[in-house]
Structures are given as C-alpha cells and as structure tokens.
Amino acid sequence: MRLSIFANYLGSGDSNPEALGLYIVKSLNKYDILYSHMIEPRMKTLAEMAECPQSLVSIRKSFNNTFIVAGGYGREDGTKAVAENRADLVAYGRQFLANPDLPKRLELNAPLNKYNRNTFYISDPVVGYTDYPFLDETITA
Ligand SMILES: Cc1cc2nc3c(=O)[nH]c(=O)nc-3n(C[C@H](O)[C@H](O)[C@H](O)COP(=O)(O)O)c2cc1C
Numbered sequence: 001m002r003l004s005i006f007a008n009y010l011g012s013g014d015s016n017p018e019a020l021g022l023y024i025v026k027s028l029n030k031y032d033i034l035y036s037h038m039i040e041p042r043m044k045t046l047a048e049m050a051e052c053p054q055s056l057v058s059i060r061k062s063f064n065n066t067f068i069v070a071g072g073y074g075r076e077d078g079t080k081a082v083a084e085n086r087a088d089l090v091a092y093g094r095q096f097l098a099n100p101d102l103p104k105r106l107e108l109n110a111p112l113n114k115y116n117r118n119t120f121y122i123s124d125p126v127v128g129y130t131d132y133p134f135l136d137e138t139i140t141a
Helices: 017-030 057-062 075-083 094-098 102-108 135-140
Strands: 035-039 066-070 089-091
C-alpha cells in the first residue's frame, strides 16, 4: 500500500493528513498488510522538496509491519532514516530512474548521474527511462 497523504496537488489535499495517515495504518494493521509505503510530507508538490514541520514518525510507530519512506532521499539521509528507526526501508525514485545501478553506486559511494526533469513523464519508452548510463559505462566513457 503506497500513499501520499500529505500531497496537495490535483485537489488531493486533506485537512488533517496526519490523522488520516494514522487512521489508514491502523486500518491496514487489521488486515496484516505487509508494507506501508509513504511519501514524506516535505514532498508537497510534485517531486519538489520543501521545509516542513510534519513527519511520518507517529504513523510509522502505529504501523505493525514494514514501513517504507520515499521523497528526496539521498545516500546519507536514507541510511540515517533507517539507523534512527524512522523507516525499515527507503525507496528512491528519481535517483533510481537516473542510475540503473543505484544500489551498487550507494554501496561504493560512487557519483550519481543527475536526473533530467525534462524527460520525466514523457511517452518515449527509452529516453529518460532506460538510457541513463551504468557506472562501468561512465568510467570507460
Ligand atoms: C518519472 C516519474 C514517474 C513517477 N511515477 C509514479 C507513479 O506512477 N506512482 C507513484 O506513486 N509515484 C510516482 N512517482 C513518484 C516517485 O515514486 C517518488 O515518490 C517521487 O519521485 C519522490 O521520491 P524521490 O525524491 O526519491 O524521487 C514518479 C516520479 C517520477 C519522477
């Protein structure tokens, strides 16, 4: 179950997203749902990060199974979120799109390809989706 409870674009905003999130995860607990994947409140508008006082921590604490977070994470803060028990797992969106070998790059602390916003959501099946180079290609290029 993946939810963006704090999102407010396209009329999706809620007057009390934290209460909504708590209600949802408590409901999911009743069905022993395997994981809850939530987008950080800082991602209010589409793929843009903003400072924000809200957090997913109380919702994380109320969910019984695996809790996944996403939204603006990099190597350091992703590792920190798991180490501080704010999540079981961290999902990467744009970094994964731009780096087909992201786990390897994170493991090696290798440089990352920069994502190109202009090719997000375009209909071409290759450009912006499967044409970012692997690390080996970057090194030998
Ligand atoms: C090109 C593109 C397509 C996306 N498609 C979806 C989607 O179909 N469903 C969804 O829940 N999120 C989608 N997202 C949002 C990402 O899954 C993710 O939540 C968002 O990019 C924030 O995480 P990030 O900072 O790691 O990129 C998409 C993002 C991008 C850039």
